[in-house]
Amino acid sequence: MHQGTKIQKISSDASGDDKNPCQDADVLANKAIFQTEYGVLIYNYPMRFLKMDSDKAGDFYLYVFEKDRIFKRLARFKGERISLVNYLKYYVLKDMCMEWLRATSPQLNTESLDNPDSGLENQLNADDDYHQREKTPWLDCFLQIFKQPAFLILRILYLADFPALTEDVRQIAAKTGRELTEVVKWVARVEHQLGEKVAAVDSRLDQLAVIHWRRLAYQKRLIQIESELLSAEHNNQTSLIWKLNHEKLELERKYAWRLHQTEIFVADMSDQSVTMAYKDIAELMMTSIGAVSAKVYKTKARLKAEVIRLCGKDAAC
Numbered sequence: 001m002h003q004g005t006k007i008q009k010i011s012s013d014a015s016g017d018d019k020n021p022c023q024d025a026d027v028l029a030n031k032a033i034f035q036t037e038y039g040v041l042i043y044n045y046p047m048r049f050l051k052m053d054s055d056k057a058g059d060f061y062l063y064v065f066e067k068d069r070i071f072k073r074l075a076r077f078k079g080e081r082i083s084l085v086n087y088l089k090y091y092v093l094k095d096m097c098m099e100w101l102r103a104t105s106p107q108l109n110t111e112s113l114d115n116p117d118s119g120l121e122n123q124l125n126a127d128d129d130y131h132q133r134e135k136t137p138w139l140d141c142f143l144q145i146f147k148q149p150a151f152l153i154l155r156i157l158y159l160a161d162f163p164a165l166t167e168d169v170r171q172i173a174a175k176t177g178r179e180l181t182e183v184v185k186w187v188a189r190v191e192h193q194l195g196e197k198v199a200a201v202d203s204r205l206d207q208l209a210v211i212h213w214r215r216l217a218y219q220k221r222l223i224q225i226e227s228e229l230l231s232a233e234h235n236n237q238t239s240l241i242w243k244l245n246h247e248k249l250e251l252e253r254k255y256a257w258r259l260h261q262t263e264i265f266v267a268d269m270s271d272q273s274v275t276m277a278y279k280d281i282a283e284l285m286m287t288s289i290g291a292v293s294a295k296v297y298k299t300k301a302r303l304k305a306e307v308i309r310l311c312g313k314d315a316a317c
Contacts, residue, residue: 035065038088042070043212044205045093054212054262063100070096090142141311151303153295156281159187160194160274176286186284190276197274208265211258218255222248 043061046052052060064070073092077084146155146162152171155162164187173183225248232240278296282289 031068031071034071038085040206040209041085041088042093043209045089046097047208048205049094050097054208058212058216059104060097060100063103064093064096142307145303145306145310151299153281153285153292153299154303156284157275157296159191159276160198163191172284176284178286183284190280190284194274194276201274204265208262211261211265215255215258215262218251218258222251222255225251 039061042064043057046057046060047054070092073096074087077087145151147165147167149171152168152175155164155168156172169180169183169187172178172187173180176183225244229241229244229248232244278289278292281292285292
């Protein structure tokens with residue numbers, strides 16, 4: 001089944017949960033597959049793009065799947081112009097993260113604390129109407145700006161996220177006087193190197209996600225043990241009390257170790273972005289590292305101003 005069609009099937013079922021609590025078995029299976037394939041991406045999003053800690057990332061993960069929010073958000077996805085991974089990364093998760101922050105941060109949200117999600121689901125259609133009123137969705141708007149010749153230096157810098165286009169290769173050749181074949185070989189070599197770095201970062205993020213899930217499992221079991229201990233003490237079950245206390249100590253030890261692992265991982269991954277080194281850009285563009293640094297700084301400021309002007313200030317966050 002086509003990726004967009006499968007998502008639409010899940011989404012159409014999610015939008016009718018209140019009317020049909022007994023979901024189709026295929027839909028449930030597809031939801032489980034989706035969670036398996038994209039769960040790590042969703043969990044890592046706040047850490048990678050918003051620099052949040054793993055606990056916040058876990059809260060965001062629960063928010064995304066609660067009430068099938070993400071499947072409702074994906075109802076319009078067709079998979080014709082953009083992959084699901086990029087659609088999630090640059091459009092859906094960005095919007096949902098802002099909603100989640102408004103719902104959980106008092107300074108950003110004025111909704112009732114008794115129902116922190118009140119209004120958000122009702123605003124969903126309004127949000128969709130807002131995007132429809134725009135000439136283009138935010139992602140299309142950003143890409144239309146980003147692909148302009150003036151921002152070539154940033155496309156080179158972020159080659160790991162935005163593969164080089166034919167126009168980019170020609171522009172580099174024209175600016176440097178290099179042969180097209182030489183530029184193509186250089187770009188291919190650097191893309192391979194960046195791909196290895198991205199894979200290493202993703203592997204570390206996957207490990208961090210596993211550590212976090214184990215911490216959650218330990219927490220859940222420790223809560224259960226506390227309840228079981230109360231019952232065992234009430235019934236004077238000495239052997240069971242000893243067994244539960246022994247398990248509790250072991251889980252607390254494991255939890256402390258996983259917490260220590262998390263701190264080590266977070267310290268090692270303070271900067272998770274994968275960009276081309278300035279010295280490599282300088283070599284490609286036949287200029288100095290200082291010139292590259294100054295060009296990148298000025299071009300980033302110009303890009304932000306253009307995105308705010310044409311796409312709205314929220315898009316530049």
